[in-house]
Amino acid sequence: MREFAGCQPLVGEVVGLRTFRIDESGTLLPLHSDGRWYDGPNTAVCSPPTGHHPLGPHPVPEERCECGFYAYGSAAAAAQNRNCRHVQAVVSCWGGIVAGTKGFRAEHARVDAIWISTSAPLWLRRRVAARYPSARMYADCSAMLAEHPLTELDCYQLPRRHHAGPAIAATLAGAALITLGLLPFGMLQAHTLLWDLWLAVLTLGAVLTAWLVIGTHEAGHYAAAFVAAGVLAWLVAPAFGLAGWVLRVPLLRGIVVGLGGYLIGLRPRHFPMVKTQRERAFCGVRP
Numbered sequence: 001m002r003e004f005a006g007c008q009p010l011v012g013e014v015v016g017l018r019t020f021r022i023d024e025s026g027t028l029l030p031l032h033s034d035g036r037w038y039d040g041p042n043t044a045v046c047s048p049p050t051g052h053h054p055l056g057p058h059p060v061p062e063e064r065c066e067c068g069f070y071a072y073g074s075a076a077a078a079a080q081n082r083n084c085r086h087v088q089a090v091v092s093c094w095g096g097i098v099a100g101t102k103g104f105r106a107e108h109a110r111v112d113a114i115w116i117s118t119s120a121p122l123w124l125r126r127r128v129a130a131r132y133p134s135a136r137m138y139a140d141c142s143a144m145l146a147e148h149p150l151t152e153l154d155c156y157q158l159p160r161r162h163h164a165g166p167a168i169a170a171t172l173a174g175a176a177l178i179t180l181g182l183l184p185f186g187m188l189q190a191h192t193l194l195w196d197l198w199l200a201v202l203t204l205g206a207v208l209t210a211w212l213v214i215g216t217h218e219a220g221h222y223a224a225a226f227v228a229a230g231v232l233a234w235l236v237a238p239a240f241g242l243a244g245w246v247l248r249v250p251l252l253r254g255i256v257v258g259l260g261g262y263l264i265g266l267r268p269r270h271f272p273m274v275k276t277q278r279e280r281a282f283c284g285v286r287p
């Protein structure tokens with residue numbers, strides 16, 4: 001069973017917990033799209049960024065798709081999302097509902113209550129309250145959850161404790177890839193073990209990138225293919241000498257942006273805010 005899909009679809013109202021981004025106008029936005037939420041009922045639509053869906057037209061949510069409004073089933077599950085340190089909202093959902101081990105996806109949703117961290121400026125909290133008058137604003141998250149209890153479903157599972165082993169292994173593997181792509185080409189050729197390792201990793205990277213581009217048709221896989229292509233370019237760079245640094249630019253930029261965003265998030269009293277856009281694409285949600 002998956003985190004947000006896997007059990008039998010449900011029909012009826014279910015209460016869950018989720019997080020949002022907030023722009024300067026006080027509008028609630030999903031973490032990974034610009035489809036704004038409105039006060040009162042909202043209806044989800046399946047609108048993939050590529051404009052094409054392999055399943056064709058289908059009800060929302062669909063178990064084989066990733067569409068629908070997402071919500072966590074418990075505070076413990078929501079706490080695994082770092083953005084929940086800044087914004088949490090209780091949402092009531094109804095219509096078609098597909099549940100999983102961490103939460104559910106729904107066809108319709110309404111924001112009932114909102115908690116915003118005290119690190120957010122007062123003027124922003126007032127704008128959010130003005131835009132969502134039917135939702136109650138809370139200064140204390142535990143009080144919000146006490147007055148708006150979440151629906152408990154049998155399919156929910158307690159969040160697993162994350163062991164440090166896999167994270168350490170992934171970090172070491174990433175460091176090894178970066179080091180391998182920085183070695184001079186002459187050094188790689190001079191040592192049989194390094195040369196064989198470089199060829200093996202290069203071949204594996206090329207196959208993975210090709211599979212992601214050719215074998216799949218979803219936006220998430222294309223994004224993964226873009227990352228894999230950046231890693232592949234990094235590994236190929238030693239063969240081009242000094243000019244190879246041009247191939248290293250995409251991955252270096254990604255590392256700098258990712259590390260910079262993480263460090264900015266550690267600042268005291270930091271609150272992430274989205275710059276208001278004059279024209280925003282209204283896709284993914286309709287009032």
